Structure formats: structure tokens, C-alpha cells
Amino acid sequence: MSEKLPAEPGSAIRQGVVQADAAWRALLEAARRTRDEDGFAPGPDAAEPAANSVRDPHIDAGGGLLVRDSGGRWARGASVPAEAAALLDLYLPVCNARPESPLTVGHLGQSLDGYIATDSGDSNFVTGPANIVHLHRMRALCDAIVVGAGTIASDDPRLTTRLVEGANPVRVVLDPSRRLDARYGVFSDGQAETILICDEQGAANGAESCGLAEVIGVPVDAGRLDLEALLARFAERGLAAVFVEGGGRTVSRFLEAGLLDRLQIAIAPLVTGAGTPGLRLPGCDEMAECLRPAHRVFSMGDDVLFDCDLGAGASPPRGATQQQEQLSRIV
Ligand SMILES: NC(=O)c1ccc[n+]([C@@H]2O[C@H](COP(=O)([O-])OP(=O)(O)OC[C@H]3O[C@@H](n4cnc5c(N)ncnc54)[C@H](OP(=O)(O)O)[C@@H]3O)[C@@H](O)[C@H]2O)c1
Known part of the structure; x- marks a missing residue:
């Protein structure tokens, strides 16, 4: 007889922390790469997420947390866990800052x-x-x-x-x-x-x-x-x-x-x-001007x-x- 075991207490929280941690490292890496590059030239396979994702196994264990679009801007990958998604969305605009678009x-x-x-x-x-x-x-x-x-x-x-x-x-x-x-x-x-x-x-x-x-x-x-x-x-x-x-x-x-x-x-x-x-x-006279x-x-x-x-x-x-x-x- 198979019996479904109750989820280990705290395991969901731990998993969320691990995912958020991975997202943060991916963001740091993305920001570093954006600034270090002297202009991004997308390769012929730029539209293919797997070829452009942040690849370091320590920051992208699940694969494809961040991908680059054809303009070289970082974007959220296709299947990102919820705990990581909000973090990526909040900080991605900062990761995409570069000298020509500060x-x-x-x-x-x-x-x-x-x-x-x-x-x-x-x-x-x-x-x-x-x-x-x-x-x-x-x-x-x-x-x-x-x-x-x-x-x-x-x-x-x-x-x-x-x-x-x-x-x-x-x-x-x-x-x-x-x-x-x-x-x-x-x-x-x-x-x-x-x-x-x-x-x-x-x-x-x-x-x-x-x-x-x-x-x-x-x-x-x-x-x-x-x-x-x-x-x-x-x-x-x-x-x-x-x-x-x-x-x-x-x-x-x-x-x-x-x-x-x-x-x-x-x-x-x-x-x-x-x-x-x-x-x-300086204040506005009318709400419509705010x-x-x-x-x-x-x-x-x-x-x-x-x-x-x-x-x-x-x-x-x-x-x-x-x-x-x-x-x-x-x-
Ligand atoms: N909760 C928060 O998010 C947060 C964050 C930071 C600070 N704080 C608190 O906020 C308080 C300080 O805020 P505050 O608004 O009084 O001062 P502030 O913004 O920290 O400093 C204002 C001063 O900076 C100089 N300054 C800034 N921008 C300038 C500009 N464009 N042109 C010329 N001078 C400029 C001026 O110095 P001069 O007066 O010498 O001309 C001005 O009086 C502190 O109590 C601090 O603890 C809270």
C-alpha cells in the first residue's frame, strides 16, 4: 500500500531561498557582463534561449534563468520558478543599464x-x-x-x-x-x-x-x-x-x-x-495634472x-x- 508522506516542514521555504539565491547570482552576473562588454553583438542564435542563458552552473542550475533578446537586453527565461521570477523582474531594468542607455x-x-x-x-x-x-x-x-x-x-x-x-x-x-x-x-x-x-x-x-x-x-x-x-x-x-x-x-x-x-x-x-x-x-492645481x-x-x-x-x-x-x-x- 502506498502512502503519501506529508511534505517536510520548511522544505518549501528552503527551496524558495535556494531559488531566490540562484536568481540573485544570475542578476549579478548579467549586470557584470552588460557593463564589461564593449557593445553587445548578438550572435546568429540570439533568439535561442539555451544558447544565450547565463551558463555558470553555480548561478543557473535549473538552466535559462536569464536570456538575451536580439537587442542584447537581458530578459527572464521561459520557465522560472515563482520565487525567482519576481526578483528577476524587479532588478532586470538595472541589469540592462549600459553607457549608451544609462x-x-x-x-x-x-x-x-x-x-x-x-x-x-x-x-x-x-x-x-x-x-x-x-x-x-x-x-x-x-x-x-x-x-x-x-x-x-x-x-x-x-x-x-x-x-x-x-x-x-x-x-x-x-x-x-x-x-x-x-x-x-x-x-x-x-x-x-x-x-x-x-x-x-x-x-x-x-x-x-x-x-x-x-x-x-x-x-x-x-x-x-x-x-x-x-x-x-x-x-x-x-x-x-x-x-x-x-x-x-x-x-x-x-x-x-x-x-x-x-x-x-x-x-x-x-x-x-x-x-x-x-x-x-511644486504642487499641481488639479488631480488631472498630477x-x-x-x-x-x-x-x-x-x-x-x-x-x-x-x-x-x-x-x-x-x-x-x-x-x-x-x-x-x-x-
Ligand atoms: N527613509 C529613507 O528612505 C531615507 C533615505 C535617506 C535619508 N533619510 C533621512 O532623511 C533625512 C535627510 O533628508 P533631507 O531631505 O533632509 O536631505 P538630503 O536629501 O539627504 O540632503 C539634502 C542636501 O543635499 C544637498 N543637495 C542634494 N541635492 C542637491 C542639488 N540638486 N543641488 C544642491 N544641493 C543638493 C543640499 O545640501 P546643502 O543644504 O548644503 O545645500 C541639500 O540641502 C535624514 O534624517 C535621513 O536620516 C531617509
């Missing part, structure tokens, strides 16, 4: 009432562990991470990838008037290449370094750094994927300048009542991540099938 992504983690820190500046932590791991993954896939002087002064963050496998990005601090000194960790810990961006005058008059960080001058107009010029400087250095991690003023200025390709807002089930606001932009970007929704622990595609135009009408499906994506 990508700038802004991220903020905010409370239900729209704040990224309390009134005292405390932001450790607004969002939960899953979103923090997401930040580290974004750092690992991007070439540069950008933060404002306010974030360095308030948090003294390390801006490394210590929670995930993957290299540290170049750390970039926007400090137009050189208000920060070399005591902060990013300028002294030597963990990653670090650049301080200030106005051209400050770079010419001041020291050429801040601790271990290089100082680069960028034009400033009415107190605002010319962010287009900044991205051009990044391009000169081959920094194609740029992650703007905060705070609110910094992400807002990139958004207002029309320089974000994607905007990620993670909302935590938390009410601070007051604090440092997230996005701060920015309503196409977006995907990912569940991250207790938090919800809106991943907005600012290059893709407005989203379908509310309640459209596409959005309903996206609500089930769990990373």
Missing part, C-alpha cells in the same frame, strides 16, 4: 503619512529588513550610489553592500557648499571609491579631497547643482546605473529635473505624525514597494488587470 533610479522608504524620518532626523529604520536588503541589492547592481549632505550629516551611513553578495558601488555625496568635513565614515573608511560633489568654486578653492574622497566641482544655479552635468560626469567615468538613495530633497531634485528613469517608493505601515518629508515638489506613472507593485515583508517607470508614461486606468496581477508579486 539608468537613474531614486528610492525613498516612507511612513504611511509620507515621512522618511522623524522630526529629530531618526530614520533607523522606516522600512523593514526586506526593504533594507532591497537597498543593498540595488547598491550591488548599480555603479554609483548618490546621497545628499543631509543624509550624511544625520545618519553617517556606510552605503555598502554588506547584506548581500556583490561589489560596493562608487559612493557619491552631494554637498554643494562643502558643509561636511572628513569625519564621516564614507570619507574615511576606505570601503569604496567615494566622490564629494560641490560647486565648481568650492572645488577650485578648497582641498581636492575630503579625507579619502575625491572632490569634483559641478555648476550650480540658484543653489542647485546642475544634475544633468553631474550625470554627464558619471557617464565619462562609465557609471551607467545610478541609485539615488535619499534623502527627500535629493530624490526630489532629480525627479523635478526629469532625470529619474525609475522612482521606487517603499511604504511602511508606520505613522510618524511629523518629520522629514519624502518627495517635495504625475501618475506606470508602475509595478512588490510586497517586501510588511512594506509595499511602488516601482514607477517614469519613462513609460501614464499607467492604465485604475483597476486595470495589469495592476491587479502586480499586487501579488512578492520579493
